[in-house]
Amino acid sequence: MFRNRFAAIMLVLALLLPSAAFAKSAGSEVYRAPAEDLEKIKIEGLKNSKVMDTLGYLTEVIGPRLTNSPGMKRANEWTRDTMSKWGMSNAHLEAWGPFGRGWSLNRFSAQVVAPNALPVIAFPKAWSPSTPGMVTGKVVKLEYKTAEDLEKYKGKLKGAIVFISNKRPIKAGFKEIGHRFTDSELLAMANAPDPSTMPRGRQGGNPIQARIQAFMKSFALQNMAMNMLIEEGAAVMVDNSRKGSGGTVFVSGASVGGPAPTSIQDLFGGRNSAYQIGAEKNMVPQMTMSTENYNQIARMLKRGEEVTMSVNIDASYHDDDLMGYNTIAEIPGTDPALKDEIVMVGAHLDSWHAAGGATDNGAGSAVAMEAARIILASGLKPRRTIRVALWSGEEQGLNGSREYVKQHFGEMEGGGRFAAILGQKGKLTTKPDYEKFSAYYNMDNGTGQFRGVYLQGNAAVADIFRAWLMPFDKILLGKDTKGNEIRGKSTTTLTINNTSGTDHLSFDAIGLPGFQFIQDPVEYSPLTHHSNQDNFDRIQAGDIKINSTIMAAFVYQTAMMDQKIPRKSTP
Numbered sequence: 001m002f003r004n005r006f007a008a009i010m011l012v013l014a015l016l017l018p019s020a021a022f023a024k025s026a027g028s029e030v031y032r033a034p035a036e037d038l039e040k041i042k043i044e045g046l047k048n049s050k051v052m053d054t055l056g057y058l059t060e061v062i063g064p065r066l067t068n069s070p071g072m073k074r075a076n077e078w079t080r081d082t083m084s085k086w087g088m089s090n091a092h093l094e095a096w097g098p099f100g101r102g103w104s105l106n107r108f109s110a111q112v113v114a115p116n117a118l119p120v121i122a123f124p125k126a127w128s129p130s131t132p133g134m135v136t137g138k139v140v141k142l143e144y145k146t147a148e149d150l151e152k153y154k155g156k157l158k159g160a161i162v163f164i165s166n167k168r169p170i171k172a173g174f175k176e177i178g179h180r181f182t183d184s185e186l187l188a189m190a191n192a193p194d195p196s197t198m199p200r201g202r203q204g205g206n207p208i209q210a211r212i213q214a215f216m217k218s219f220a221l222q223n224m225a226m227n228m229l230i231e232e233g234a235a236v237m238v239d240n241s242r243k244g245s246g247g248t249v250f251v252s253g254a255s256v257g258g259p260a261p262t263s264i265q266d267l268f269g270g271r272n273s274a275y276q277i278g279a280e281k282n283m284v285p286q287m288t289m290s291t292e293n294y295n296q297i298a299r300m301l302k303r304g305e306e307v308t309m310s311v312n313i314d315a316s317y318h319d320d321d322l323m324g325y326n327t328i329a330e331i332p333g334t335d336p337a338l339k340d341e342i343v344m345v346g347a348h349l350d351s352w353h354a355a356g357g358a359t360d361n362g363a364g365s366a367v368a369m370e371a372a373r374i375i376l377a378s379g380l381k382p383r384r385t386i387r388v389a390l391w392s393g394e395e396q397g398l399n400g401s402r403e404y405v406k407q408h409f410g411e412m413e414g415g416g417r418f419a420a421i422l423g424q425k426g427k428l429t430t431k432p433d434y435e436k437f438s439a440y441y442n443m444d445n446g447t448g449q450f451r452g453v454y455l456q457g458n459a460a461v462a463d464i465f466r467a468w469l470m471p472f473d474k475i476l477l478g479k480d481t482k483g484n485e486i487r488g489k490s491t492t493t494l495t496i497n498n499t500s501g502t503d504h505l506s507f508d509a510i511g512l513p514g515f516q517f518i519q520d521p522v523e524y525s526p527l528t529h530h531s532n533q534d535n536f537d538r539i540q541a542g543d544i545k546i547n548s549t550i551m552a553a554f555v556y557q558t559a560m561m562d563q564k565i566p567r568k569s570t571p
């Protein structure tokens with residue numbers, strides 16, 4: 001309790017008294033929208049919200065939205081038409097790429113058929129080739145640490161169901177998996193050191209190059225195993241869900257064999273991607289199994305039991321259009337002097353394939369759309385143009401947003417995707433709209449409520465964002481049946497720190513202000529992020545209504561203030 005009260009007091013102090021890291025921006029007149037405008041936004045966002053309707057349709061009617069799949073195409077078109085119906089302008093799909101082929105699942109089943117019948121919880125990997133109908137084969141578990149270990153399986157894998165990963169211990173869940181940031185966790189964020197003062201190219205003390213080499217080495221061995229399965233004519237490759245229990249399966253894209261990649265660019269450069277036409281020649285049908293099922297079968301084999309499984313993966317490749325598409329729509333600016341300037345809000349619309357992609361990232365897409373709907377429905381007239389962008393290809397490497405930024409604003413030449421990782425400097429070339437761009441706001445950390453903003457090393461925006469977050473701090477949402485007030489959580493944590501892994505990075509990489517909000521984790525990492533549990537039931541309606549409202553207020557005020565959002569001194 002003490003600790004918490006102390007943490008609470010320290011947190012309030014940290015939030016109210018700009019710490020050294022944020023001192024630089026003191027004195028600049030911070031724009032705040034008139035109270036009546038904010039009130040309109042609150043009423044539309046909290047009392048007349050449509051965000052759950054949008055999200056329900058995306059996740060349960062359209063469903064999985066794997067990049068370039070029919071579900072993705074439908075989502076691109078539906079979001080375009082919906083925003084157009086709401087009265088937004090210039091609603092269109094913008095092509096990028098080529099990305100590669102689409103993939104969709106028609107039918108799947110997997111079960112142990114001997115020594116006894118056991119339907120298993122598993123999911124094919126995205127872009128996996130199909131099995132030639134239902135295949136039945138002996139289960140073989142590969143035990144290997146070296147290339148020599150692999151040799152002993154030569155001639156023994158034809159038609160086999162091959163288990164390639166280790167068993168994974170499951171711990172009992174004594175505490176709830178859902179989590180909201182505590183005051184002390186938020187305080188630690190607020191006091192994080194400025195990332196620009198941190199040594200580059202290092203993680204956890206190890207030079208990044210050493211980590212890359214270690215990764216390449218383990219990848220080479222896996223690649224060897226995959227090539228052997230292909231040569232041997234194995235029927236199906238099976239791996240163990242890398243985390244989760246109770247039937248939760250974390251599954252993403254299929255792995256590709258062929259010549260081992262020689263560099264990180266080679267590895268992540270797309271050559272080796274399962275969505276390349278022809279990649280199926282270097283793949284065997286693949287699925288990920290729930291850990292309980294996987295461990296059980298592995299232990300049966302260890303006891304000398306012979307296990308036979310039947311698996312049917314029936315999937316389709318879609319090669320008719322290899323281009324990726326982003327959905328774009330606008331609320332035109334009204335101020336003759338500022339209407340050509342741009343404020344962007346967005347999220348990735350693509351998802352993985354094992355569920356409806358609700359927390360990743362249907363929630364972010366619905367919130368970005370809802371923020372614009374709230375501004376429109378409130379009758380507010382932004383001075384700058386507000387542009388909503390729903391990206392595709394994010395899960396395969398921020399592709400849609402990166403290509404968009406390159407097409408519209410500029411790029412870091414010579415540095416390429418890995419410049420930052422490898423500490424290489426690129427040369428910035430910009431397009432005319434680079435100077436017309438104010439800021440981009442992203443949501444992609446699950447369903448949790450906004451608790452603040454990651455400043456991405458940009459101290460100059462601290463006072464502005466602090467002022468804009470305050471009106472939503474512990475906001476009153478209503479009363480419960482006993483008349484007790486229901487309030488949202490605190491919203492005013494600012495950390496100078498970066499956050500990574502999502503689309504704001506595409507803007508930040510070329511020196512344009514791009515921000516991701518701090519969100520309560522809820523059940524993101526332990527349950528929904530890239531799993532078969534990422535469903536609508538996991539959405540916290542109150543949280544995403546608050547997020548939509550805050551997002552609308554941020555975007556609107558960015559579109560109304562005299563200046564553009566201040567930029568970091570160096571990209």
Ligand SMILES: [Zn+2]
Pocket residue numbers: 348360361394444502
């Ligand atoms: Zn995501």
